[in-house]
Amino acid sequence: MDNRLxxxxxxxxxxxxxxxxxxxxxxxxxxxxxxxxxFARFGIAALLLVTYALLARTVWPRGRILAHTLVAxxxxxxxxxGGFYSAMHEHVSAAVISLVQGLSPIVIALFAGxxxxxxxxxxxxxxxxxxxxxxxxxxxxxxxxxxxxxLCVVGLLGLSLGTVYQKRFTPGVDPRAGTALHLVIAAPFxxxxxxxxxSFHIADPARFGGALVWMVLINSIGAxxxxxxxxxxWDTSRVSRFFFAIPAVTAVMAWLFIDQPLRPLTLAGLGVGxxxxxxxxxxxxxxxxTAVAPTTETAIAPAAPHRFALRRHAxxx
Numbered sequence: 001m002d003n004r005l006x007x008x009x010x011x012x013x014x015x016x017x018x019x020x021x022x023x024x025x026x027x028x029x030x031x032x033x034x035x036x037x038x039f040a041r042f043g044i045a046a047l048l049l050v051t052y053a054l055l056a057r058t059v060w061p062r063g064r065i066l067a068h069t070l071v072a073x074x075x076x077x078x079x080x081x082g083g084f085y086s087a088m089h090e091h092v093s094a095a096v097i098s099l100v101q102g103l104s105p106i107v108i109a110l111f112a113g114x115x116x117x118x119x120x121x122x123x124x125x126x127x128x129x130x131x132x133x134x135x136x137x138x139x140x141x142x143x144x145x146x147x148x149x150x151l152c153v154v155g156l157l158g159l160s161l162g163t164v165y166q167k168r169f170t171p172g173v174d175p176r177a178g179t180a181l182h183l184v185i186a187a188p189f190x191x192x193x194x195x196x197x198x199s200f201h202i203a204d205p206a207r208f209g210g211a212l213v214w215m216v217l218i219n220s221i222g223a224x225x226x227x228x229x230x231x232x233x234w235d236t237s238r239v240s241r242f243f244f245a246i247p248a249v250t251a252v253m254a255w256l257f258i259d260q261p262l263r264p265l266t267l268a269g270l271g272v273g274x275x276x277x278x279x280x281x282x283x284x285x286x287x288x289x290t291a292v293a294p295t296t297e298t299a300i301a302p303a304a305p306h307r308f309a310l311r312r313h314a315x316x317x
Contacts, residue, residue, distance in 0.1 A: 006229065011242050014226050019249040021219040022094040023257055025085055028211035033199030034085035039190040040212050042077065045220040046183035053176040060177045061170070068169035072162050073182030078189045079158025083151045090148030093260050095251035096137050099273045100152040102247050103130050106277070107160040122279055130276025137269030179224065244274055 028037040053060075061069050084097055106127045138149060170178065194200060202208050248270050254260035 003233070006233065010226060010230055014223065014230065015242055015245050015249055017218055017223040017226065018243070019098070019246050019253055021215065021223070022098050022250045023253050024211045024214045024219060026088050026094055026254070026258055027207055028215065029085055029088040031204040031208035031211065032202045033194065033197070034089045035082070035190050035194035035197060035199045036202070037208070037212070038078075038081055038085055039187060039194050041215050041220065042183045042187035042190055044212070045216045046180060046187050048216070048221065049176065049180040049183060053174075053180050056176060058174050058177045061173050061181070065170060065173065066181070068165070069173055069178055069181050070185045072166040072170055073178075073185045074189065075158045075162030075165060077182045077186035080155045080162065081158075081186075082190070082193070083153070083155025083158055087145075087148045087151035087155065090145040090151060092145060092148035092152060093137075093266075094254035094258070095247060095260065095262075095266055095270065096134070096149075097152055097155075098247040098250040099134050099137055099270060100156055101159065102243070102273060102277055103127075103134065104156060104159050104163070106130055107156060108163050111160055111164045126276045126279030128276070129279060130273050133269045133271070133273025133276055135269070136272060137266050139265055139269075183220075244277055247273060 025037075028041075060066070084101065087097055088094075106123065109123050110127065251260075251262060251266065251270055255262045
């Protein structure tokens with residue numbers, strides 16, 4: 001991609017593609033059960049990426065590294081999206097889910113503290129402020145679901161633990177092979193859960209098919225290619241700042257396309273959550289300029305302005 005075109009069109013395109021993943025997910029889950037949506041998404045994306053990796057003669061991990069890659073993929077794909085898509089099924093709004101996912105760099109920093117990485121007082125403050133912002137947004141929902149909120153936490157933990165695990169145990173894995181293997185391990189688990197819960201009824205085939213095409217081509221593949229290009233040419237902190245806009249853009253898109261209201265407390269929660277993310281990422285962003293170019297290994301993602309989250313993967317929905 002031309003550098004000038006990337007400068008102008010890259011950031012808004014990335015933000016829109018990343019935010020649209022939440023909208024496509026809610027549309028898909030509204031047309032079919034979440035495990036069936038995930039099984040179809042993982043399976044089709046895995047087929048496409050495995051084919052691409054084979055044609056590109058990608059080097060595949062073996063032995064212990066292969067096992068670690070599969071564990072990371074299970075956490076970052078099945079646990080993350082299983083939690084978030086199930087929360088969508090419980091009618092948790094796109095704004096709340098994107099805001100919870102936006103806390104991932106803070107949670108990653110906390111987990112990283114157990115691996116020798118220090119967590120500064122500013123990051124602890126950011127975690128508290130960000131959590132308060134989520135609380136405000138949740139309180140403003142017309143349909144509050146405790147189960148849905150807990151499922152969001154499950155998704156957040158899957159993303160965060162998977163990120164730290166990947167950084168710790170799968171350094172140097174080719175992103176094409178890594179992403180394909182993540183999807184390969186996640187697809188059968190989603191299929192098994194769909195069978196166990198008898199989740200095969202598609203209420204609206206047209207909406208299901210449209211959402212699936214968007215999730216696979218735009219969210220699982222297109223967003224990755226753009227993010228990888230940006231991360232290869234720009235420093236980590238510059239790219240990470242774009243993700244601060246995702247919860248607000250998601251909320252506006254949900255209001256425009258799926259009629260989810262923008263209430264005062266939701267807007268306040270988004271603003272407070274953004275402040276928390278910025279506070280928690282300031283020190284990490286300052287250090288990340290010297291980081292090596294990342295390799296992307298998860299299917300959607302989100303969305304992470306912390307050096308752990310953008311150094312070797314992109315996370316989203």
